[in-house]
Amino acid sequence: MDFRSALKHGIAQLRAADIASYTLAAELLLLHATKRERTYLYSHPEAELTAEEVSAYQQLLDRRASGVPVQHLTCKQEFWGLEFEVTPDVLIPRPETEHLIEVALDRLALRELHAGRPNKNDGEGLLIADVGTGSGCIAVALAKEMPKSRFMAFDVSPAALAVARRNAEKHAAANQIEFIESNLFTSSSRSPLFDLIVSNPPYVGRRETAALAREVRDHEPELALYGGEEGYEFYAELIAQSATHLKPSGLLVLELGHDSLPAVQPLLDAPHWRNVAVTNDLAGIPRVIAGERASVVDKPRQA
Ligand SMILES: C[S@@+](CC[C@H](N)C(=O)[O-])C[C@H]1O[C@@H](n2cnc3c(N)ncnc32)[C@H](O)[C@@H]1O
Numbered sequence: 129m130d131f132r133s134a135l136k137h138g139i140a141q142l143r144a145a146d147i148a149s150y151t152l153a154a155e156l157l158l159l160h161a162t163k164r165e166r167t168y169l170y171s172h173p174e175a176e177l178t179a180e181e182v183s184a185y186q187q188l189l190d191r192r193a194s195g196v197p198v199q200h201l202t203c204k205q206e207f208w209g210l211e212f213e214v215t216p217d218v219l220i221p222r223p224e225t226e227h228l229i230e231v232a233l234d235r236l237a238l239r240e241l242h243a244g245r246p247n248k249n250d251g252e253g254l255l256i257a258d259v260g261t262g263s264g265c266i267a268v269a270l271a272k273e274m275p276k277s278r279f280m281a282f283d284v285s286p287a288a289l290a291v292a293r294r295n296a297e298k299h300a301a302a303n304q305i306e307f308i309e310s311n312l313f314t315s316s317s318r319s320p321l322f323d324l325i326v327s328n329p330p331y332v333g334r335r336e337t338a339a340l341a342r343e344v345r346d347h348e349p350e351l352a353l354y355g356g357e358e359g360y361e362f363y364a365e366l367i368a369q370s371a372t373h374l375k376p377s378g379l380l381v382l383e384l385g386h387d388s389l390p391a392v393q394p395l396l397d398a399p400h401w402r403n404v405a406v407t408n409d410l411a412g413i414p415r416v417i418a419g420e421r422a423s424v425v426d427k428p429r430q431a
Pocket of ligand 1: 218219220221222225259260261262263264265266282283284285288310311312328329330331351352353
């Protein structure tokens with residue numbers, strides 16, 4: 129079988145199995161099975177696959193057709209221009225989480241500007257927490273942007289932390305990030321104050337389970353998905369703990385579920401928070417909320 133007919137065969141099988149983005153999936157699996165780059169596929173369509181490659185490709189197609197996500201078959205996903213290892217122990221990094229990185233970098237740059245410092249932030253002196261680090265994609269992406277910043281990356285899942293550590297090593301960021309097994313901040317023996325806390329928390333509602341794509345429902349870790357019956361329950365404790373772990377004027381940047389904003393925004397309205405702003409994703413869905421811990425909480429006025 130040559131590359132052209134292998135690709136055609138893969139596309140037909142995945143389309144018949146009702147797989148989303150079947151053309152891209154077939155292409156990625158063919159490249160993975162043959163350990164080739166995309167340019168090879170299109171410059172050598174007549175090249176023959178070996179028998180081993182045909183068999184490996186067919187097995188991948190069968191698994192994808194049965195619902196296994198492409199990323200669990202290729203063991204990788206790109207995020208912020210970097211390739212991350214992915215296993216069934218971690219959430220597959222999503223493109224919308226890149227908005228969280230953008231907002232965190234923008235807000236830090238703005239703070240530097242307001243403080244009269246040069247608008248070039250290498251992260252010198254910054255201590256950052258990533259709560260629910262999963263694959264480590266957020267901490268690693270920010271570490272690469274700010275090579276002098278330091279991180280504490282928390283996750284309740286030791287299996288996820290093992291993947292995150294490997295990703296940090298792969299991207300030469302391990303010296304910047306300490307990985308800590310912890311329920312939010314509570315199991316950490318140390319509790320320093322942070323300049324920035326970022327988190328993409330579990331925010332899917334248990335009541336939405338039946339509506340989830342089977343790739344998500346049956347293959348991604350429950351711990352990474354569900355925030356409670358409604359989905360937004362996790363935010364209350366995360367925001368309350370973050371308030372006690374931020375320096376005065378420290379920043380909190382959180383990813384939002386598609387319908388979390390009405391429940392989450394009031395949690396940041398208290399006098400403990402200021403400069404709260406919401407950023408939409410490319411689909412126009414409120415995706416990131418960011419706020420600053422007030423340095424001095426105003427006392428209520430006497431009547
Ligand atoms: C939605 S995933 C985000 C993973 C990664 N940060 C990303 O953006 O792709 C949420 C992560 O939070 C972790 N998690 C769930 N409950 C937690 C808790 N109580 N304390 C710390 N981490 C928790 C999960 O194990 C999972 O890795």
